[in-house]
Amino acid sequence: MFRPIARFKQEISREECIRILKEELRGVLSVNGDDGYPYGSPINHWYNEEDGNIYFHGGKKGHKIDAMKNCPKASFCVMDKGFVKEGEWALNIRSVIVFGKMEFIEDQEEAMEITRKLSLKFTPDLEYIEEEIKHSAAGTLVYRLVPQHICGKLVNES
Numbered sequence: 001m002f003r004p005i006a007r008f009k010q011e012i013s014r015e016e017c018i019r020i021l022k023e024e025l026r027g028v029l030s031v032n033g034d035d036g037y038p039y040g041s042p043i044n045h046w047y048n049e050e051d052g053n054i055y056f057h058g059g060k061k062g063h064k065i066d067a068m069k070n071c072p073k074a075s076f077c078v079m080d081k082g083f084v085k086e087g088e089w090a091l092n093i094r095s096v097i098v099f100g101k102m103e104f105i106e107d108q109e110e111a112m113e114i115t116r117k118l119s120l121k122f123t124p125d126l127e128y129i130e131e132e133i134k135h136s137a138a139g140t141l142v143y144r145l146v147p148q149h150i151c152g153k154l155v156n157e158s
Helices: 014-023 063-070 108-119 126-139
Strands: 026-032 038-044 054-059 073-079 091-104 140-156
Touching: 014 073, 014 091, 014 140, 026 063, 038 054, 038 063, 054 063, 054 108, 108 126, 108 140, 126 140
Parallel strands: none
Antiparallel strands: 026 038, 026 073, 054 140, 073 091, 091 140
């Protein structure tokens, strides 16, 4: 169902894909938007090693939420910061694309626990996180991408 990477020599391992999903802070979530136009939005995420899903949180309304309700299929792309090999000028970037289906987290306690874990990627300040959750929980929607296919590659920009 999913196409293999055309330049298979640039493909990175699944383990490397997971490492990038865990370490990087942001990616672009793409859904099927209005009138069939793709809708991509930068968003932070948390990769859960226990269930292999990718979790997000944000407002309860908007283009992205409407699109996910209409069609749960989505893709999520994450890139690392890249590196330059000694003596070269070109940037080498690893990217990961995850294809899957979106699901909304209905249980409020589960949603807030996921929000805590996602927030810990940005700050270890638990007092701050709890205050933000207390202030914003009512207006927050938590959702996950259940992967059906994960692939990644290393590209040299020369």
